[in-house]
Amino acid sequence: MRRDPFQAIADPTRRSILVLLAVQAMTPGALATHFDTSRQAISKHLRILSECELVRTVPHGREVEYSLRPERMQEIDRWLDQFKRLWQQRFEQLDEVLTTLKKERS
Amino acid sequence: MRRDPFQAIADPTRRSILVLLAVQAMTPGALATHFDTSRQAISKHLRILSECELVRTVPHGREVEYSLRPERMQEIDRWLDQFKRLWQQRFEQLDEVLTTLKKERS
DNA sequence: AAAATCTGCAACCAAACGGTTGCATATATG
DNA sequence: CATATATGCAACCGTTTGGTTGCAGATTTT
Numbered sequence: 001m002r003r004d005p006f007q008a009i010a011d012p013t014r015r016s017i018l019v020l021l022a023v024q025a026m027t028p029g030a031l032a033t034h035f036d037t038s039r040q041a042i043s044k045h046l047r048i049l050s051e052c053e054l055v056r057t058v059p060h061g062r063e064v065e066y067s068l069r070p071e072r073m074q075e076i077d078r079w080l081d082q083f084k085r086l087w088q089q090r091f092e093q094l095d096e097v098l099t100t101l102k103k104e105r106s
Numbered sequence: 107m108r109r110d111p112f113q114a115i116a117d118p119t120r121r122s123i124l125v126l127l128a129v130q131a132m133t134p135g136a137l138a139t140h141f142d143t144s145r146q147a148i149s150k151h152l153r154i155l156s157e158c159e160l161v162r163t164v165p166h167g168r169e170v171e172y173s174l175r176p177e178r179m180q181e182i183d184r185w186l187d188q189f190k191r192l193w194q195q196r197f198e199q200l201d202e203v204l205t206t207l208k209k210e211r212s
Numbered sequence: 213a214a215a216a217t218c219t220g221c222a223a224c225c226a227a228a229c230g231g232t233t234g235c236a237t238a239t240a241t242g
Numbered sequence: 243c244a245t246a247t248a249t250g251c252a253a254c255c256g257t258t259t260g261g262t263t264g265c266a267g268a269t270t271t272t
Contacts, residue, residue: 001258002118010116011260012108015185022189029218041261043220062218062269070193073186079121080183083128087176107228117230135248147231149250168239168248 005075008052013037014045018068021055025067111181114158119143120151124174127161131173 009015017031028046032039046066049055053072058065115121123137134152138145152172155161159178164171 006118006121007116010113012112013260015112019188022192027218028220037260038262039218040220040263044260047220064219068189068192070189073189074193076182077186077190080179080186082125083174083176083179084183086128086174087180119230133248134250143230144232145248146233146250150230153250170249 003048003051005052005054005072006079008049008054009076011045013042014049017042017045017049018054018073021066021068022070025058025065027063027065029063031066109154109157111158111160111178112185114155114160115182117151119148120155123148123151123155124160124179127172127174128176131164131171133169133171135169137172 009018013035016035020026020031020034028043029039031046032042035042046055049066050057054069055066056069058067115124119141122141126132126137126140134149135145137152138148141148152161155172156163160175161172162175164173
């Protein structure tokens, strides 16, 4: 069973859950109202996000509040870093083409 | 069949392929030597990366050169953007705690 | 105390995933 | 021309995934 943030954000429902929790902490029940699936399915997703340490839980009586733990998300960002140079490069190339065109026109 | 960059980078082998191609373009055969799986398995991964438009192919005779298309990777980066503010915030909070401790000590 | 509510677990199921092997096609080499 | 090499497709297989339903435990509410 793979349990890393890359696998966690592969599912669109889990991505939506993370976005919702980025706005405000919520209980599983409240989260489930935003989706077209059963409450239990959302619970399963929360379990996975929990195991990936992307969310944190605080019990309040019979309710459980889930909130975002953005730290672990940085792992994805750090992995992307090695490609940012490349797409930056493409922008610069485009820039160059544009300035060349500008020069030619004038 | 989901075909988006999030699902593409969920698999560790595909992530490694992308990293290798970020360094230099390669043929499927050359790529396969870096992994402990069959050439066909790598071919399958390349097909998926192709469908996600994360790689581009240029035929050279009987060989095919695969190279990275970093543009599409930006989609992931853009999605991450909405969380960057949050983890930045955490750093600032830590910063605050540290300066408070420093003040107390002096 | 009884009923209602919130949550998570277990069992089950169809579909997708990641791998394998065998084969067909196209190109390069002897 | 015959052989070797590079690639991709198809069929198959065990495991994982994402969903369902039913149920049990804990906490509120009445």
